[in-house]
Amino acid sequence: MNSILEVHNVVKQYGDYTALNSVSLSVPKGSIYGLLGPNGAGKTSLIRIINQITMPDGGEVILDGEKLAPKHVQYIGYMPEERGLYKTMKVGEQCMYLAQLKGISEADAKKQLKYWFEKFEIESWWNKKIQELSKGMAQKVQFIVTVLHQPKLLILDEPFSGFDPVNANLIKDEIIELNKKGTSVIFSTHRMESVEEMCDHIALIHKSNKLIEGKLIDVKKEHRTNAYEVGILSSNVERLMYDLTQKFQLQQTDFKSLNDELKIEVQLNGSAPNELLHILTQNGQVTHFVEKIPSINDIFIKTVTNK
Amino acid sequence: MSVLPLIIKREFISKVRNKSFIVMTFLGPLLIVAMTALIAYLSKANEGEVKKIAIYDEAGIFKNDFKNSQEIVYVDLSSMPFKTAKDTASNSYEGMIYVPKVADIQELATKTEYISDDSPRMEFLMEIEAVINAKLSKNNLQELGFDSDKIEKAKVKSDVRVSKFSGEEGLKYLNEIKIGIGFLFGYLIMMFIIIYGNMVMRSVIEEKTNRIIEIIISSVKPFQLMMGKIIGTSLAGILQFIVWILLGLGLMFVLTLFGASQADLSTTTAQMQPEQMEMATGLLGKIQLYLNEIPTITLFLFFILYFIGGYFLYSSLYAAIGAAVDSETDSQQFLLPIIMPLMLGVYVGFFTVMNDPHGTVATIFSMIPLTSPIVMLMRIPFGVPWWQIALSIAILFGSFLGIVWFASKIYRVGILMYGKKPTWKELFKWLKY
Structure with missing residues (x-):
């Protein structure tokens, strides 16, 4: 099995409102998978179905090769967007309770808890209350509460909001x-943009549909x-511009730089980068030459507006 | 492993460790005893007060008929001029009974006045009227030529003996005692539901405001959480009740010892004691007789059954409300429909059952699941046909399942809704989610 999680044509409706419109996903084992989309796209609805908090109205969810069943809560560690802890309960007891609710034994919970408390150097908090x-x-x-039971799949909803x-x-x-x-995440x-650097796989959800x-x-390549973003120090700008416009489309651009150079964005139109570089080197000193990689945000906006 | 015991354990421990719970558990009975003592003391303190009432009797008929009591002293001001008497009375007396001069003594029945700035107690007025009635009746009898002393002698005071067809002696006032016991049990159920139902609701709201709820229901089913909460809270409640009863009994024991030693001091004569003993054993025998008349075991058995049914029914509603709202202040509009049937059960039950334990109204209310735990318990001491009890319990537990289902639906949706106060319409929409 290559997927830790497979979602097949899941539908979820709240009254007349369709929160998920036949969404299918496949999360590869060992990946860091970004489920991206604006507020209200249906991300949390989908996550709640995976966590068996709500039931889908249609479709099915396969976790590690098995159809989702109550015993699977043990395999998932979930940190919801709306999160908190019992304020008046002691830290140690609280962690033990939540771990045991996930179905692991008291001894295992204690062992894991000790590991994490030592790792974060917070052993002295055991008898403190959250408040x-x-x-x-x-x-x-x-x-700690989220990962204590050693889940195979970690689901983090807006993980960094609220963290300093x-x-x-x-x-x-x-x-x-x-x-x-x-652990798959x-x-x-x-x-x-916030998780772009961490994710190796992504899915974009918009208005209840996966886009x-x-x-x-691959998404970026596609x-x-x-x-290309180009920075050049040229003594003969007119000549340079003439040469460039013959072959390429130009656009003004801006990027951070320590030089007082000419900054342009060049559309290759099917030519090889070396052709551009050749013209540039003939006309001045190249200080910056980078392919413009689309951000997920750009891709998202482009996809939504094209539809 | 099942998670339900874990949840019950946590709920129980968190309730029992709560400071206000501990304080209430141990201070509650003390407070009640202190209140009772205070009320007793205050009413005693009131007893010492003597009210002075002036009499201005122009006719000179009633002067000697108003007898002083521990609370009231009558002072005759008839010798003063009326104006002076009135001023004196208004300044330093509670009030004045004014008997005008009349041609026919019978006119006094309607012409006698009580003048006071305070509105008099009904008992007091009735006392005055009784004196006037007696005097005028006697007067009438004399005028008609009857010897009032003989008439007085001819009066009979009866005491009807109550017995059964089997020949055994019946007991008087049994009905009052039965309704008293039924009322006590019904009231107990109501109090328990309100106190611990609220506790369940608060604990649900707490999980919502702490934002831990979604973490928990990603591990357990909302239904399990709700039931764990209800059971855990009720166990804490039962513990609190047991402590209250034990403390109450202990305090009562101490107080009676204290009271008895005081009584011993006041009645130094030792001869009184055998008599008292006899009275006490007689009383115990009486209590035994009454207890025999009341189906104690049946009553207790059904108390438990109705208690469980009623408490679970209502506290799942409380849990649903807790899930639907964000804070306790928002819960008021939803609580009213819960408190209403409880109150209705106690008061309608009390009045209809007292009048006619097997009347239509009482029977209907003992079938409706929201009121049956209270009303049926009030009826049981009077002997209810088995089929009615069976039907009532079947309805109670049947609707219990229905309401728990309904409540858990609302609970499931509600616990994930933040930041808005739902309307009734929305609550019903949630049922379809």
């Missing part, structure tokens, strides 16, 4: 480490525009 902790401290506990930068980085590192050990977010799905790199 005595700072928000940042509570966030660490929140993360230090904790966000810490959590990010932990997630990457868990991923390296074999699903990120759900509307801030598409795009695939390896991040939507590449063959445009």
Whole structure:
């Protein structure tokens, strides 16, 4: 089995409103999968179905080769967007309780808890109540609770909202480490640029429909525009511009640079990059030459407006 | 492993550890005893107060008929001029009975006045009227030529013996005692539902405001969570009740010991004691007789059954409300329809059952599941046909399943809804999700 999770034609309706319109997905084992889309696209509805919080009105979900069943809650670690903990319950007891609810034994829960508490150096918090902790401290506990039962699949809904930068980085590192050990991760977010660097697969959801799905790199390749950002220090700008406009379409652009150079975006129109480079080197000193890679946000907007 | 025991355990422990719960458990009975003592003391303190009532009797008929009591002293002001008497009375007396001079003594039946700035108690007015009635009746009898002393002697005070066809002696006032016991049980159920139903609701709201709810229901079914909550809370409640009863009994024991030792001091004569003992054993025997008349075991059995049915029915409604709202203040509009049938059960039950335990209204209310736990318990001491109890319990537990289903639907949807106060219409829409 190559997929940890497969979603087949899942439909979810709330009254007259269709939250998911026959959505299918496939999350490869060991991947970091970005479930992207604006607010209200249906991400949380889908995640709740995967977590068996709500039932789909149609379609099916396959987890690790088996049809989704109550026993699978143990395999999933879920950090919802709306999250919190019992304020008046002690940290240790709370973690034990939540881990046991997931179905692991008291002894295993204790062992895992010890591991994580030592890792985050928070052993002294065991008998503290959540309300005595700072928000940042509570966030660490929140993360531990999510991964305590060693899930095969980690589902994080808007994971970095509400985390301060230090904790966000810490959590990010932990997630990457868990991923390296074999845990598959699903990120759900509307801030598409924020997880671009971590995800290797993405799916774009918009208005209850899946628009795009695939390896991040393939998606980007498919939507590449063959445009290059060029920075050049030229003594003969007129000549340069003349040469360029003969072959390519030009556009003004801007990027950060330490030089006072000419900044242009060049559309290759099927030519090879070397042809552009050749013209450039003849006319001045090239300081910047980069293919313009479309951001997920650009791809999303383009896809939505084209439809 | 089943998660239900885990949830029950957590709910129970978190309730029992709660500071206000601990305080209420131990302070509750003390407060009630203190209140009772305070009320007793205050009413005693009131007793010492003597009211002075002036009498201005122009006719000179009633002067000696108003007898002083512990609370009221009558003072005759008839010798003063009327104006002075009135001023004196208004300044330093509670009120004044004014008997005008009349041609025919019978006119006094309607012409006697009580003048006071305070509105008098009904009992007091009735007392005055009784004196006037007696006097005027006696006067009438004399005028008609009857000897009032003989008439007084001829009066009979009867005491009807109550017995059964089997010949065994019946008990008087049994009905009152039965309704008292039924009322007690019914009231107990109502109190338990309101106190611990609210606790269930608060605990649901807490999980919503803490935002932990979605984490929990990604592990367990909302229905399991709801039932765990209801059972855990009710166990904590039963514990609290047991502590209350034990503490109450202990306190009562201490108080009676204290009271008895005081009584011993006041009645130093030792001869009184055998008599008292006899009275006490007589009373115990009486209580035993009454208890024999009341189906104690049946009543207790059905108390438990109705208690469980009623409590689960209502607290699942409380849980649904807790899930539907964001804060306790928003819950008011949904709570009213829950409190209403409870109140209705207690009061309608009380009045109709007292008048006619097997009347139509009482029978109907003992069938409706929202009121049956209270009304049927009030009826049971009077002997209810088995088929009625069976039907009522069947309806109760049948609708219990229905309402739990209904409540868990609302609960399931509600716990994931944040930030808005739903309307009734929306709640019904949730049932279809």
